[in-house]
Amino acid sequence: MSVKEGLIYSEDHEWVKKEGNTAVIGISDFAQEELGDIVFVELPDAGDEFNQNDSFGVLESVKAVSDVFVPVSGKVVEVNEELFDNPELINEDPYGDGWLIKMEMSDESELEELLSAEEYTEFIEEA
Amino acid sequence: MKKTPLNETHKKLGAKMIDFGGWEMPVEYSSIIEEHKAVREKCGIFDVSHMGEIIVSGKKAEDSIQRLITNDAAKLSRGEILYTPMCNEEGGIIDDLLVYKLEDNKFMLVVNASNTEKDYKWISSHLLEETAAENKSEDYALIALQGPESRNILQKLTNINLAELKYYKFEISEAAEVDAIISRTGYTGELGYELYFSALKAEKVWDSLMEAGENYGLKPAGLGARNTLRLEKKMNLYGNDMTEKNHPLEAGLGWTVKLDKGDFIGREKIKKYKENGYPNKLAGFKITGRGIARHGYEVYDKGKKIGVVTSGSYSPTLEENIGLAYLDKTIIEDGREIEIKVRNRFVKAEIVEGAFV
Numbered sequence: 001m002s003v004k005e006g007l008i009y010s011e012d013h014e015w016v017k018k019e020g021n022t023a024v025i026g027i028s029d030f031a032q033e034e035l036g037d038i039v040f041v042e043l044p045d046a047g048d049e050f051n052q053n054d055s056f057g058v059l060e061s062v063k064a065v066s067d068v069f070v071p072v073s074g075k076v077v078e079v080n081e082e083l084f085d086n087p088e089l090i091n092e093d094p095y096g097d098g099w100l101i102k103m104e105m106s107d108e109s110e111l112e113e114l115l116s117a118e119e120y121t122e123f124i125e126e127a
Numbered sequence: 128m129k130k131t132p133l134n135e136t137h138k139k140l141g142a143k144m145i146d147f148g149g150w151e152m153p154v155e156y157s158s159i160i161e162e163h164k165a166v167r168e169k170c171g172i173f174d175v176s177h178m179g180e181i182i183v184s185g186k187k188a189e190d191s192i193q194r195l196i197t198n199d200a201a202k203l204s205r206g207e208i209l210y211t212p213m214c215n216e217e218g219g220i221i222d223d224l225l226v227y228k229l230e231d232n233k234f235m236l237v238v239n240a241s242n243t244e245k246d247y248k249w250i251s252s253h254l255l256e257e258t259a260a261e262n263k264s265e266d267y268a269l270i271a272l273q274g275p276e277s278r279n280i281l282q283k284l285t286n287i288n289l290a291e292l293k294y295y296k297f298e299i300s301e302a303a304e305v306d307a308i309i310s311r312t313g314y315t316g317e318l319g320y321e322l323y324f325s326a327l328k329a330e331k332v333w334d335s336l337m338e339a340g341e342n343y344g345l346k347p348a349g350l351g352a353r354n355t356l357r358l359e360k361k362m363n364l365y366g367n368d369m370t371e372k373n374h375p376l377e378a379g380l381g382w383t384v385k386l387d388k389g390d391f392i393g394r395e396k397i398k399k400y401k402e403n404g405y406p407n408k409l410a411g412f413k414i415t416g417r418g419i420a421r422h423g424y425e426v427y428d429k430g431k432k433i434g435v436v437t438s439g440s441y442s443p444t445l446e447e448n449i450g451l452a453y454l455d456k457t458i459i460e461d462g463r464e465i466e467i468k469v470r471n472r473f474v475k476a477e478i479v480e481g482a483f484v
Contacts, residue, residue: 036143036351037160039441040419040448042470058470060419062159062441063351084417 002029004095008111009120010071012053015095016114019102023072023111026099027059027090030124036061038087043101048076052110056101059090068100072110078102131176132268132329140347148241148366150177152350159351163443166315166356167484169344170274172336173353175321176329179243180267181250184233185258192226192234194392195253197375199385203228208295208312211383212375213246214393218400219371220378222246223363225312227297235308235323237269239365253392268329272336273319273356276343281320283339285309289320303335314353316360316484358449359442359484361411367422368409368437368451376400377453379409407434407453411479414448418469420476426452427466427473433458436467444484454478 007015013031017024032038040060050056055067056076079101083089090098105111115123128151137144142153153174155162165171183192192200198211209226222242227235238246247262254260272281278289284303289311292298297310305328313319324332337345354364361379363369369378374397376384386398414420420439425432439450454465461480466473 036155037158039160040417042418060441062355062443063154065419065421 001033003117003121003124004029005117007095007117008071009115009117009123010069011115011123012069012071013124014068014071016071016111018108018111021105021108022077023074023103023105024099025070025101025103026094027068028120028124029094032091032094032098035059035066036063038090041083041087041090041100043079043083044076046076046079050074050076050103052107059087070103071114072103072105073107074103074105076101077104129177131174132326133174133176133333136330136333137174137347142347142349145350147177147350150240152177153347155349155351156347159349159355160443162346162348162352163355165344165346166274166317166348166352167444168275169346170272170276170280170340171315171346171348171352172333172340173271173273173348174269174333175271175353176268176326177240178269179238179240179246179262179264180269180323181236181238181243181247182229182233182261182263183236183250183254183258184230184261185254186232187255187258188232188234191254191258192236193389194255195250196224196226197384197391197393197397198226199388200226200228200234201388205230206296206298208297208310210295212378212380213249214375214391214397215371216392216396218374218393218396220365220369220373220375221249221371223365223369223380227308227310229299241366266326267323268326268332269321269323270329270332270336271313271319271321273313273315273348274317276340276345277317277319280336280340280343280345281309284335303332305332307332314362315356316362316482317356354438355440355443358438358440358451359444359482361451361482363409363451364438373453374400374405377405377408406456408456408459409437409451410454410459411481411483412450412452412465412467412476413445413479413483414450414467414474414476415464416475418467418472418474419448420450420452420467420469420474425468426454427468428455428458433465442483449479449483450476
Protein backbone atom coordinates (compact mmCIF):
# COMPACT_ATOMS: atom_id res chain seq x y z
CA MET A 1 0.00 0.00 0.00
CA SER A 2 1.41 3.38 -0.92
CA VAL A 3 0.79 6.98 0.14
CA LYS A 4 1.98 9.26 -2.61
CA GLU A 5 4.23 12.14 -1.56
CA GLY A 6 3.24 15.65 -2.54
CA LEU A 7 -0.53 15.04 -2.38
CA ILE A 8 -2.92 16.26 0.31
CA TYR A 9 -5.26 13.77 1.97
CA SER A 10 -8.60 13.77 3.76
CA GLU A 11 -9.62 11.51 6.62
CA ASP A 12 -12.23 10.07 4.23
CA HIS A 13 -9.31 8.74 2.14
CA GLU A 14 -9.54 11.14 -0.78
CA TRP A 15 -6.43 12.80 -2.14
CA VAL A 16 -6.10 16.27 -3.64
CA LYS A 17 -3.48 17.45 -6.07
CA LYS A 18 -3.33 21.24 -6.36
CA GLU A 19 -2.80 22.51 -9.91
CA GLY A 20 -3.12 26.29 -9.64
CA ASN A 21 -6.68 26.96 -8.56
CA THR A 22 -7.76 23.48 -9.62
CA ALA A 23 -7.97 20.48 -7.31
CA VAL A 24 -7.61 17.04 -8.88
CA ILE A 25 -9.38 14.53 -6.61
CA GLY A 26 -9.11 10.77 -6.28
CA ILE A 27 -9.08 8.06 -3.62
CA SER A 28 -5.99 6.73 -1.88
CA ASP A 29 -4.35 3.38 -2.49
CA PHE A 30 -5.48 2.39 1.01
CA ALA A 31 -9.11 3.20 0.09
CA GLN A 32 -9.08 1.26 -3.19
CA GLU A 33 -7.58 -1.74 -1.46
CA GLU A 34 -10.21 -1.62 1.30
CA LEU A 35 -12.98 -1.44 -1.30
CA GLY A 36 -11.71 -4.27 -3.48
CA ASP A 37 -12.46 -4.64 -7.20
CA ILE A 38 -14.31 -1.49 -8.21
CA VAL A 39 -16.99 -2.28 -10.77
CA PHE A 40 -19.16 0.84 -10.88
CA VAL A 41 -18.75 4.59 -10.48
CA GLU A 42 -21.30 7.36 -10.21
CA LEU A 43 -19.78 10.83 -10.61
CA PRO A 44 -21.20 14.36 -10.84
CA ASP A 45 -21.48 16.46 -13.99
CA ALA A 46 -19.16 19.30 -14.88
CA GLY A 47 -20.67 22.47 -13.43
CA ASP A 48 -22.03 20.83 -10.28
CA GLU A 49 -21.09 22.68 -7.11
CA PHE A 50 -20.22 21.17 -3.76
CA ASN A 51 -19.36 22.30 -0.27
CA GLN A 52 -16.44 20.76 1.57
CA ASN A 53 -17.24 17.20 2.77
CA ASP A 54 -20.33 16.83 0.54
CA SER A 55 -20.76 13.45 -1.10
CA PHE A 56 -19.98 13.91 -4.80
CA GLY A 57 -20.30 10.36 -6.04
CA VAL A 58 -20.42 6.66 -5.33
CA LEU A 59 -17.90 3.90 -5.92
CA GLU A 60 -19.09 0.32 -5.84
CA SER A 61 -16.95 -2.75 -5.53
CA VAL A 62 -18.31 -6.26 -5.98
CA LYS A 63 -19.19 -6.29 -2.30
CA ALA A 64 -19.56 -2.71 -1.09
CA VAL A 65 -21.11 0.66 -1.87
CA SER A 66 -19.05 3.67 -0.81
CA ASP A 67 -19.68 7.40 -1.01
CA VAL A 68 -16.85 9.75 -1.93
CA PHE A 69 -16.61 13.22 -0.40
CA VAL A 70 -15.08 16.43 -1.71
CA PRO A 71 -12.18 17.51 0.50
CA VAL A 72 -12.65 21.14 -0.64
CA SER A 73 -15.54 23.34 -1.80
CA GLY A 74 -15.92 24.35 -5.41
CA LYS A 75 -17.25 23.65 -8.88
CA VAL A 76 -16.60 20.52 -10.91
CA VAL A 77 -14.75 21.37 -14.12
CA GLU A 78 -13.92 17.90 -15.40
CA VAL A 79 -14.95 14.31 -14.71
CA ASN A 80 -12.84 11.25 -15.51
CA GLU A 81 -15.22 9.66 -18.02
CA GLU A 82 -12.78 6.81 -18.70
CA LEU A 83 -13.95 5.35 -15.40
CA PHE A 84 -17.49 4.69 -16.63
CA ASP A 85 -16.18 1.93 -18.90
CA ASN A 86 -13.04 1.09 -16.94
CA PRO A 87 -13.70 1.53 -13.22
CA GLU A 88 -10.81 -0.87 -12.49
CA LEU A 89 -8.45 2.03 -13.30
CA ILE A 90 -9.08 3.21 -9.74
CA ASN A 91 -7.65 -0.07 -8.41
CA GLU A 92 -4.80 -0.18 -10.87
CA ASP A 93 -3.63 3.44 -10.67
CA PRO A 94 -5.39 5.33 -7.86
CA TYR A 95 -3.03 8.33 -8.01
CA GLY A 96 -2.86 8.51 -11.81
CA ASP A 97 -5.37 7.27 -14.40
CA GLY A 98 -7.83 6.52 -11.61
CA TRP A 99 -8.43 10.18 -10.69
CA LEU A 100 -12.13 11.02 -10.23
CA ILE A 101 -12.84 14.74 -10.76
CA LYS A 102 -11.22 18.14 -11.15
CA MET A 103 -12.66 21.06 -9.22
CA GLU A 104 -12.21 24.80 -9.30
CA MET A 105 -11.68 25.58 -5.63
CA SER A 106 -13.73 28.36 -4.06
CA ASP A 107 -11.64 28.53 -0.88
CA GLU A 108 -8.08 27.34 -1.11
CA SER A 109 -7.56 27.84 2.62
CA GLU A 110 -9.60 24.67 3.16
CA LEU A 111 -6.55 22.73 1.99
CA GLU A 112 -4.81 23.68 5.22
CA GLU A 113 -7.30 21.57 7.19
CA LEU A 114 -6.22 18.43 5.31
CA LEU A 115 -3.39 15.98 5.95
CA SER A 116 0.08 15.78 4.47
CA ALA A 117 1.29 12.42 3.11
CA GLU A 118 3.13 11.86 6.36
CA GLU A 119 0.13 12.72 8.51
CA TYR A 120 -2.15 10.54 6.38
CA THR A 121 0.26 7.60 6.70
CA GLU A 122 0.07 7.95 10.48
CA PHE A 123 -3.71 8.28 10.29
CA ILE A 124 -4.20 4.99 8.41
CA GLU A 125 -1.67 3.18 10.55
CA GLU A 126 -3.69 4.12 13.63
CA ALA A 127 -6.98 3.08 12.06
CA MET B 128 -16.07 -13.30 17.15
CA LYS B 129 -16.05 -17.02 16.44
CA LYS B 130 -13.18 -18.43 14.44
CA THR B 131 -12.83 -21.48 12.25
CA PRO B 132 -9.80 -23.76 12.71
CA LEU B 133 -8.32 -22.14 9.57
CA ASN B 134 -8.46 -18.57 10.87
CA GLU B 135 -4.68 -18.21 11.12
CA THR B 136 -4.19 -19.79 7.70
CA HIS B 137 -6.38 -17.11 6.11
CA LYS B 138 -4.54 -14.32 7.86
CA LYS B 139 -1.19 -15.71 6.74
CA LEU B 140 -2.50 -15.71 3.18
CA GLY B 141 -3.34 -12.02 3.56
CA ALA B 142 -7.11 -12.44 3.48
CA LYS B 143 -9.40 -9.54 4.21
CA MET B 144 -11.50 -10.74 7.16
CA ILE B 145 -15.08 -9.72 7.90
CA ASP B 146 -17.74 -10.38 10.50
CA PHE B 147 -20.15 -12.83 8.89
CA GLY B 148 -22.99 -13.56 11.30
CA GLY B 149 -20.62 -13.52 14.27
CA TRP B 150 -17.84 -15.43 12.48
CA GLU B 151 -14.54 -13.91 11.46
CA MET B 152 -14.32 -15.13 7.86
CA PRO B 153 -12.22 -14.35 4.76
CA VAL B 154 -14.21 -12.25 2.27
CA GLU B 155 -11.38 -12.16 -0.25
CA TYR B 156 -7.68 -12.99 -0.51
CA SER B 157 -6.64 -10.99 -3.57
CA SER B 158 -9.65 -10.07 -5.66
CA ILE B 159 -13.23 -11.35 -5.64
CA ILE B 160 -13.29 -11.23 -9.43
CA GLU B 161 -10.09 -13.30 -9.79
CA GLU B 162 -11.27 -15.81 -7.20
CA HIS B 163 -14.64 -16.08 -8.93
CA LYS B 164 -12.97 -16.72 -12.29
CA ALA B 165 -10.62 -19.29 -10.77
CA VAL B 166 -13.67 -21.30 -9.65
CA ARG B 167 -15.43 -21.05 -13.03
CA GLU B 168 -12.30 -21.86 -15.05
CA LYS B 169 -9.93 -23.85 -12.77
CA CYS B 170 -10.56 -24.37 -9.08
CA GLY B 171 -11.11 -22.55 -5.81
CA ILE B 172 -10.73 -23.71 -2.21
CA PHE B 173 -13.12 -22.32 0.43
CA ASP B 174 -13.13 -22.65 4.19
CA VAL B 175 -16.77 -23.09 5.13
CA SER B 176 -16.14 -24.58 8.55
CA HIS B 177 -18.58 -22.07 10.02
CA MET B 178 -21.46 -24.16 8.66
CA GLY B 179 -23.27 -26.20 11.31
CA GLU B 180 -23.39 -29.99 11.50
CA ILE B 181 -26.17 -31.59 13.53
CA ILE B 182 -26.29 -35.37 13.89
CA VAL B 183 -29.74 -36.91 14.34
CA SER B 184 -29.69 -40.56 15.36
CA GLY B 185 -31.88 -43.17 17.01
CA LYS B 186 -34.82 -45.39 16.36
CA LYS B 187 -37.04 -42.67 14.91
CA ALA B 188 -34.35 -40.59 13.25
CA GLU B 189 -35.83 -40.85 9.79
CA ASP B 190 -39.40 -40.24 10.92
CA SER B 191 -38.24 -37.22 12.94
CA ILE B 192 -36.46 -35.73 9.97
CA GLN B 193 -39.44 -36.38 7.75
CA ARG B 194 -41.56 -34.27 10.11
CA LEU B 195 -38.98 -31.50 10.18
CA ILE B 196 -38.30 -31.03 6.45
CA THR B 197 -40.39 -30.42 3.34
CA ASN B 198 -38.43 -32.70 0.99
CA ASP B 199 -38.62 -36.50 1.16
CA ALA B 200 -35.79 -38.14 3.13
CA ALA B 201 -37.42 -41.58 2.77
CA LYS B 202 -36.06 -41.70 -0.76
CA LEU B 203 -32.47 -41.48 0.47
CA SER B 204 -30.16 -44.48 0.50
CA ARG B 205 -27.03 -44.54 2.61
CA GLY B 206 -24.46 -42.27 0.93
CA GLU B 207 -27.04 -39.92 -0.55
CA ILE B 208 -27.76 -36.27 0.15
CA LEU B 209 -30.90 -34.17 -0.02
CA TYR B 210 -31.35 -30.40 -0.21
CA THR B 211 -34.40 -29.18 1.70
CA PRO B 212 -36.04 -26.30 3.51
CA MET B 213 -37.09 -26.75 7.13
CA CYS B 214 -40.25 -24.80 7.95
CA ASN B 215 -42.27 -23.63 10.94
CA GLU B 216 -46.01 -24.23 11.37
CA GLU B 217 -46.75 -21.17 9.23
CA GLY B 218 -44.77 -22.60 6.35
CA GLY B 219 -42.02 -20.01 6.91
CA ILE B 220 -38.50 -21.18 6.16
CA ILE B 221 -36.46 -21.65 9.34
CA ASP B 222 -33.42 -22.68 7.29
CA ASP B 223 -32.33 -24.51 4.17
CA LEU B 224 -30.06 -27.46 4.73
CA LEU B 225 -28.50 -30.65 3.45
CA VAL B 226 -29.49 -34.05 4.84
CA TYR B 227 -26.80 -36.76 4.66
CA LYS B 228 -27.94 -40.31 5.26
CA LEU B 229 -25.00 -41.78 7.18
CA GLU B 230 -26.77 -44.96 8.28
CA ASP B 231 -30.35 -46.21 8.39
CA ASN B 232 -31.02 -44.38 11.62
CA LYS B 233 -28.31 -41.74 11.53
CA PHE B 234 -28.33 -38.52 9.57
CA MET B 235 -26.13 -35.43 9.39
CA LEU B 236 -27.89 -32.12 8.82
CA VAL B 237 -25.70 -29.33 7.47
CA VAL B 238 -27.16 -25.92 8.29
CA ASN B 239 -26.31 -22.27 7.78
CA ALA B 240 -23.75 -20.96 10.27
CA SER B 241 -25.87 -18.14 11.66
CA ASN B 242 -28.81 -20.51 12.15
CA THR B 243 -26.99 -23.36 13.88
CA GLU B 244 -28.18 -22.61 17.42
CA LYS B 245 -31.72 -21.82 16.33
CA ASP B 246 -31.92 -24.97 14.21
CA TYR B 247 -30.43 -27.16 16.91
CA LYS B 248 -33.07 -25.98 19.39
CA TRP B 249 -35.89 -26.41 16.87
CA ILE B 250 -34.74 -29.87 15.82
CA SER B 251 -34.14 -31.03 19.40
CA SER B 252 -37.61 -29.95 20.47
CA HIS B 253 -39.32 -31.76 17.57
CA LEU B 254 -37.75 -35.20 17.77
CA LEU B 255 -39.79 -38.37 18.16
CA GLU B 256 -39.04 -40.91 20.90
CA GLU B 257 -35.68 -42.68 21.24
CA THR B 258 -34.02 -40.18 18.96
CA ALA B 259 -31.34 -37.61 19.77
CA ALA B 260 -29.75 -34.60 18.12
CA GLU B 261 -26.17 -33.55 18.69
CA ASN B 262 -24.61 -30.27 17.60
CA LYS B 263 -21.21 -31.37 16.27
CA SER B 264 -20.39 -28.11 14.51
CA GLU B 265 -17.27 -27.39 16.49
CA ASP B 266 -15.82 -30.83 15.83
CA TYR B 267 -15.91 -30.49 12.07
CA ALA B 268 -13.86 -28.54 9.61
CA LEU B 269 -15.48 -28.13 6.20
CA ILE B 270 -13.53 -27.32 3.06
CA ALA B 271 -15.19 -26.84 -0.32
CA LEU B 272 -13.13 -27.51 -3.43
CA GLN B 273 -15.02 -26.11 -6.41
CA GLY B 274 -14.31 -25.83 -10.11
CA PRO B 275 -13.62 -27.91 -13.22
CA GLU B 276 -10.19 -29.00 -11.93
CA SER B 277 -11.49 -30.01 -8.48
CA ARG B 278 -11.70 -33.70 -9.38
CA ASN B 279 -8.12 -33.84 -10.69
CA ILE B 280 -6.79 -32.10 -7.59
CA LEU B 281 -8.71 -34.12 -5.02
CA GLN B 282 -8.03 -37.40 -6.84
CA LYS B 283 -4.35 -37.00 -5.97
CA LEU B 284 -5.26 -37.17 -2.29
CA THR B 285 -7.86 -39.91 -2.10
CA ASN B 286 -8.22 -43.57 -3.06
CA ILE B 287 -11.89 -43.45 -3.96
CA ASN B 288 -12.68 -43.10 -7.64
CA LEU B 289 -14.11 -39.61 -7.79
CA ALA B 290 -15.41 -40.06 -11.33
CA GLU B 291 -17.88 -42.56 -9.88
CA LEU B 292 -19.07 -40.28 -7.11
CA LYS B 293 -22.24 -38.71 -8.49
CA TYR B 294 -23.83 -35.36 -7.71
CA TYR B 295 -25.38 -35.23 -4.22
CA LYS B 296 -23.69 -38.45 -3.09
CA PHE B 297 -20.91 -38.93 -0.57
CA GLU B 298 -18.39 -41.48 0.61
CA ILE B 299 -16.74 -41.90 3.98
CA SER B 300 -13.08 -42.39 3.26
CA GLU B 301 -9.77 -40.54 3.51
CA ALA B 302 -8.55 -37.32 1.95
CA ALA B 303 -4.92 -36.32 2.52
CA GLU B 304 -4.67 -39.27 4.94
CA VAL B 305 -7.42 -37.82 7.11
CA ASP B 306 -10.78 -39.52 7.74
CA ALA B 307 -13.33 -37.50 5.82
CA ILE B 308 -16.81 -37.39 4.41
CA ILE B 309 -16.19 -36.67 0.73
CA SER B 310 -19.32 -35.12 -0.70
CA ARG B 311 -20.07 -34.15 -4.28
CA THR B 312 -21.86 -30.92 -3.43
CA GLY B 313 -21.27 -27.20 -3.46
CA TYR B 314 -22.70 -23.72 -3.75
CA THR B 315 -21.11 -22.56 -6.99
CA GLY B 316 -22.81 -24.54 -9.74
CA GLU B 317 -19.46 -26.06 -10.77
CA LEU B 318 -18.11 -29.58 -10.43
CA GLY B 319 -17.00 -29.67 -6.81
CA TYR B 320 -16.54 -31.48 -3.55
CA GLU B 321 -17.02 -30.69 0.10
CA LEU B 322 -14.88 -32.40 2.73
CA TYR B 323 -16.03 -32.82 6.33
CA PHE B 324 -13.34 -33.93 8.75
CA SER B 325 -11.92 -33.36 12.23
CA ALA B 326 -11.33 -29.70 13.03
CA LEU B 327 -7.95 -30.73 14.46
CA LYS B 328 -6.77 -31.68 10.97
CA ALA B 329 -7.94 -28.54 9.19
CA GLU B 330 -4.52 -27.11 8.38
CA LYS B 331 -3.14 -30.42 7.19
CA VAL B 332 -5.99 -30.94 4.71
CA TRP B 333 -5.96 -27.31 3.55
CA ASP B 334 -2.19 -27.36 2.98
CA SER B 335 -2.32 -30.72 1.17
CA LEU B 336 -5.05 -29.46 -1.15
CA MET B 337 -3.19 -26.21 -1.84
CA GLU B 338 -0.09 -28.20 -2.72
CA ALA B 339 -1.99 -30.72 -4.87
CA GLY B 340 -3.63 -27.84 -6.71
CA GLU B 341 -0.48 -25.90 -7.41
CA ASN B 342 -0.30 -26.86 -11.09
CA TYR B 343 -4.05 -26.68 -11.63
CA GLY B 344 -4.57 -22.99 -11.00
CA LEU B 345 -6.08 -23.53 -7.54
CA LYS B 346 -6.77 -20.35 -5.58
CA PRO B 347 -8.12 -19.74 -2.10
CA ALA B 348 -11.53 -18.08 -2.46
CA GLY B 349 -13.51 -16.11 0.09
CA LEU B 350 -17.13 -15.43 0.91
CA GLY B 351 -17.25 -12.63 -1.67
CA ALA B 352 -16.67 -15.02 -4.55
CA ARG B 353 -18.92 -17.60 -2.91
CA ASN B 354 -21.72 -15.05 -3.06
CA THR B 355 -21.25 -14.02 -6.70
CA LEU B 356 -20.85 -17.66 -7.76
CA ARG B 357 -24.09 -18.78 -6.14
CA LEU B 358 -25.99 -15.72 -7.35
CA GLU B 359 -25.04 -16.37 -10.99
CA LYS B 360 -26.57 -19.83 -10.59
CA LYS B 361 -29.62 -18.39 -8.85
CA MET B 362 -29.11 -20.28 -5.60
CA ASN B 363 -30.84 -18.65 -2.64
CA LEU B 364 -28.89 -17.27 0.30
CA TYR B 365 -30.70 -17.72 3.59
CA GLY B 366 -31.15 -14.43 5.43
CA ASN B 367 -31.17 -12.51 2.15
CA ASP B 368 -33.35 -14.30 -0.38
CA MET B 369 -35.46 -16.12 2.16
CA THR B 370 -36.27 -15.81 5.85
CA GLU B 371 -38.95 -17.11 8.17
CA LYS B 372 -41.30 -14.65 6.45
CA ASN B 373 -41.09 -16.60 3.18
CA HIS B 374 -42.53 -19.98 2.29
CA PRO B 375 -40.68 -22.37 -0.03
CA LEU B 376 -43.05 -21.90 -2.97
CA GLU B 377 -42.49 -18.16 -3.26
CA ALA B 378 -38.76 -18.67 -2.66
CA GLY B 379 -38.67 -20.77 -5.84
CA LEU B 380 -38.16 -24.00 -3.90
CA GLY B 381 -41.40 -25.72 -4.89
CA TRP B 382 -39.37 -28.66 -6.21
CA THR B 383 -38.22 -29.39 -2.64
CA VAL B 384 -41.73 -29.59 -1.19
CA LYS B 385 -43.30 -33.05 -1.24
CA LEU B 386 -46.87 -32.55 -0.08
CA ASP B 387 -47.71 -36.22 -0.67
CA LYS B 388 -44.91 -37.71 1.46
CA GLY B 389 -46.97 -37.62 4.67
CA ASP B 390 -47.35 -34.95 7.31
CA PHE B 391 -44.60 -32.45 8.09
CA ILE B 392 -44.38 -29.16 9.93
CA GLY B 393 -45.81 -26.39 7.77
CA ARG B 394 -47.53 -28.74 5.34
CA GLU B 395 -51.07 -27.41 5.86
CA LYS B 396 -50.07 -23.81 5.21
CA ILE B 397 -47.92 -24.61 2.20
CA LYS B 398 -50.70 -26.75 0.76
CA LYS B 399 -53.07 -23.80 1.05
CA TYR B 400 -50.59 -21.54 -0.74
CA LYS B 401 -50.35 -24.08 -3.50
CA GLU B 402 -54.12 -24.39 -3.86
CA ASN B 403 -55.12 -20.76 -3.35
CA GLY B 404 -52.10 -19.06 -4.83
CA TYR B 405 -49.76 -16.43 -3.43
CA PRO B 406 -48.93 -12.96 -4.74
CA ASN B 407 -45.12 -12.78 -5.02
CA LYS B 408 -42.26 -14.93 -6.12
CA LEU B 409 -38.49 -14.68 -6.15
CA ALA B 410 -37.30 -13.74 -9.63
CA GLY B 411 -33.99 -12.93 -11.26
CA PHE B 412 -33.18 -9.72 -13.12
CA LYS B 413 -30.31 -8.07 -14.87
CA ILE B 414 -29.71 -4.34 -14.98
CA THR B 415 -29.88 -2.85 -18.45
CA GLY B 416 -29.25 0.75 -17.34
CA ARG B 417 -26.40 2.00 -15.16
CA GLY B 418 -26.24 0.82 -11.56
CA ILE B 419 -25.95 -2.10 -9.21
CA ALA B 420 -28.97 -3.29 -7.27
CA ARG B 421 -28.33 -4.19 -3.64
CA HIS B 422 -30.25 -5.93 -0.87
CA GLY B 423 -33.23 -3.82 0.17
CA TYR B 424 -33.53 -1.65 -2.96
CA GLU B 425 -37.09 -1.19 -4.22
CA VAL B 426 -38.41 -2.49 -7.53
CA TYR B 427 -40.92 -0.52 -9.59
CA ASP B 428 -43.14 -1.11 -12.59
CA LYS B 429 -44.37 2.06 -14.30
CA GLY B 430 -44.02 4.07 -11.11
CA LYS B 431 -45.68 1.47 -8.88
CA LYS B 432 -43.67 -0.38 -6.27
CA ILE B 433 -43.82 -4.09 -7.01
CA GLY B 434 -41.09 -5.63 -4.88
CA VAL B 435 -37.78 -5.53 -3.08
CA VAL B 436 -34.30 -6.68 -4.07
CA THR B 437 -32.97 -9.50 -1.88
CA SER B 438 -29.56 -9.99 -3.53
CA GLY B 439 -27.72 -7.90 -6.08
CA SER B 440 -24.19 -7.80 -7.39
CA TYR B 441 -21.85 -7.38 -10.28
CA SER B 442 -21.55 -10.70 -12.12
CA PRO B 443 -17.89 -11.38 -12.93
CA THR B 444 -18.80 -14.01 -15.56
CA LEU B 445 -21.36 -11.89 -17.45
CA GLU B 446 -19.74 -8.54 -16.66
CA GLU B 447 -23.28 -7.34 -15.99
CA ASN B 448 -25.19 -6.46 -12.84
CA ILE B 449 -27.67 -9.06 -11.69
CA GLY B 450 -29.96 -9.72 -8.76
CA LEU B 451 -32.95 -11.41 -7.19
CA ALA B 452 -36.16 -9.80 -5.99
CA TYR B 453 -39.58 -10.80 -4.75
CA LEU B 454 -41.93 -9.56 -7.46
CA ASP B 455 -45.64 -9.57 -8.20
CA LYS B 456 -46.08 -12.95 -9.89
CA THR B 457 -48.27 -11.59 -12.66
CA ILE B 458 -45.41 -9.63 -14.19
CA ILE B 459 -42.75 -12.36 -14.02
CA GLU B 460 -41.85 -13.15 -17.60
CA ASP B 461 -38.47 -13.46 -19.27
CA GLY B 462 -37.36 -10.12 -20.70
CA ARG B 463 -40.09 -8.08 -18.96
CA GLU B 464 -38.82 -4.58 -18.16
CA ILE B 465 -38.79 -3.32 -14.56
CA GLU B 466 -37.05 -0.49 -12.72
CA ILE B 467 -34.85 -0.57 -9.65
CA LYS B 468 -34.55 2.45 -7.41
CA VAL B 469 -30.80 2.94 -6.95
CA ARG B 470 -30.34 5.76 -4.47
CA ASN B 471 -32.55 8.44 -6.09
CA ARG B 472 -32.53 7.17 -9.63
CA PHE B 473 -34.73 4.67 -11.42
CA VAL B 474 -32.51 2.23 -13.29
CA LYS B 475 -33.90 -0.04 -16.00
CA ALA B 476 -33.65 -3.79 -15.60
CA GLU B 477 -35.22 -6.87 -17.14
CA ILE B 478 -36.46 -10.10 -15.66
CA VAL B 479 -34.35 -13.19 -16.35
CA GLU B 480 -35.94 -16.60 -15.94
CA GLY B 481 -33.60 -19.51 -15.23
CA ALA B 482 -29.98 -19.31 -14.10
CA PHE B 483 -27.94 -16.29 -15.20
CA VAL B 484 -24.92 -18.39 -16.14
